[in-house]
Amino acid sequence: MPDEWVTKESGHMSLQGEWTLAHYSDLKGALDRQGNISSADSISLNGLKRLDTAGAALIVELIGVDKAKQVAEWASELPKEQQALLVRIAEAMDTPLDIQHQTPHRITDALASIGQSMAGVWSQQRQLLAFVGLVLATLLPLLLRPHRWRFTATVAHIQQSGLNAVPIVALLTFMVGAVVAFLGATVLADFGATVYTIDLVAFSFLREFGVLLAAILLAGRTASAFTAQLGAMKSNEEIDALQAQGLDPIELLVLPRVIAMLISLPLLAFVGMISGLVGGAMVSTLSLDISLTQFMTTLQKDVSVTHFLVGLSKAPVFAFVIAVIGCLEGFKVSGSAQSVGSHTTSSVVQSIFMVILIDALAALFFMEMGW
Template sequence: MSTAPFITPLSASSQDLSTGLRIGGDWTLRHYAQLEEQIATLSGQLKADAAVELDALGALDTAGAALLVQLLGSQRLAQLISQSSSLSSERRALLSSVGAAIGELGDSQPKARQPLWFELFGQIGQSIAELWQQLMALLGFIGLTLGSMFAILLRPSRWRVTSLVAHLQQSGLNAVPIVALLTFLVGAVVAFLGATVLADFGATVYTVDLVAFSFLREFGVLLTAILMAGRTASAFTAQIGSMKANEEIDAIRTLGLNPLELLVLPRVFALLIALPLLTFIAMLSGIIGGGVVCALSLDISPTMYLAMLQEDIELRHFLVGLGKAPLFAFLIAVIGCLEGFKVTGSAQSVGERTTSSVVQSIFVVIVLDALAALFLMEMGW
């Protein structure tokens, strides 16, 4: 049966609560609002040496204990706990815990707000530290992948041919339509813009060279790599991340298998084969798209278009573009698999890591392509 809480003076003949209090009834969450109002009216009236009796205290929970701390103070309550013999050990422990927690909270000073420039440089430093950690993790994973690749190349019994073919179909064959369509349209746009600009100089015939140079050296491999980063790297991360969330990778390790050989290497080998082939298709599609625009807008026949390509474009431009494809393929596959292994177990983590793999792959591809372009330009290649 619930008993109403009360705070009364020790002396029945006096209504002054400053000399002493008698606390009783149920100090629980049910009576919290009532007790809070009484304590608010008594604030500042109770003397430090006033006597307090807790013999009539009924039910008690953390809400009531917090109100007692608010009324008496954590130090005064600690003294009463040690002096009172009517309190059970459970109530002593509850009052001590709540009093200590509120006392620590009251003693802690709010931190002074840092200047804006300090927070800005702190965020920059934290971002640089995280970037360094990601770079070290990527380099370490690249080392593990290369070590595993060289370890199984001369051991055909450890090749995962079925998995390789399945990933080759998903990463390569299924991506042919989107790669061909995109590069065809981009080739047409490049030819149209080139013809528009070169028309002012009476050099529209060089639109053929513009399309060929751009797609053989840059656009073919770059557009394909960006598509693979958004399409394939995200798929690798989601697949491995879902396995990590479902503890399937732990099961693989329990069976004595190496997740790197089972999950990573087939995907890396598949992309190493698929990306150069897709790059070749992208080059052809881009050149064909430019040829269509030249035939329709510039009156350059397909025969003349092919003759100019054969006469003006050297084989080295094709080799330069195709030579970047294996490097981009390896990095895209490694980044996608690494981000999958970083998944912590929730659906949100899978989404975050998938986004991170796409962003990192595109960033790395563009940076490496820019560095390669500068290097090849300086070398005269």
């Protein structure tokens, strides 16, 4: 009894029926029973009703890659779509699979890895600079149009990024202030200069630790929140929906977060400075026999307001950088949960790195200026 899909008579082979994945095992068995095509002088595809990738692969194996590529010449009656499928399968099967693998070399691989990392950092900094320009170009014209300010969103972000962060900032800076005072007194006691612990705590927290610790905490707490929020919106195509409605995502989503950070971080830096001084005063009173009155008198006499202004002047710069990096990484999310996690991690790392870098450059600048 002849097979349903393959018939072979007088040196002529004819293929008919549905050559699809659903009949793959039956097609394979029919071809095995018919033997090699070399005994057939010609082949006809007129009877093919349906053809998919699985069936096309069997036909190409049967007739050979070269003949399959020339199917338009000897099977012109076959529909164009099926001819194109056979040609495509033949081209894919003709691709050599023996790929030459280069022998790994530690030095070249290390240099290549360093080069890729540097190229990635350069591209990342260019994107950050471009996004900063875009935010500023949107923010400056908006300052002259108060009716477009988003007060509700800004106040909500101030509460989330600023007010809710007061306890953790105050607690951390209080403990660091106590540790700095204790370590400073331990060293200064050898020189009989324990009283200068007050100056050490005051200078360190007014100029550096107060604003720096607050910025690092917000980099880990708020920048990651901004990235996760915008990343979730990006993956849910909510940002695309805003653009489709003619709304500007920078104005609606980024500027309220940036403005909230510009307001919150200077206030948190002030809280950090005061908490650090309180921690230092507590250690001085309890362990160093320095009364609170002496602490306040020395602080007022030796520490000028310039140190407070120098430390507070860095807060808006840190706030802007943290907010911009957090929002930019949120816009980079591709749509998967893994992408949200990786960009959230990247935003925290970048924010902390940029805060410390800017703080170091600012310290050198203020030192050269004599402030």
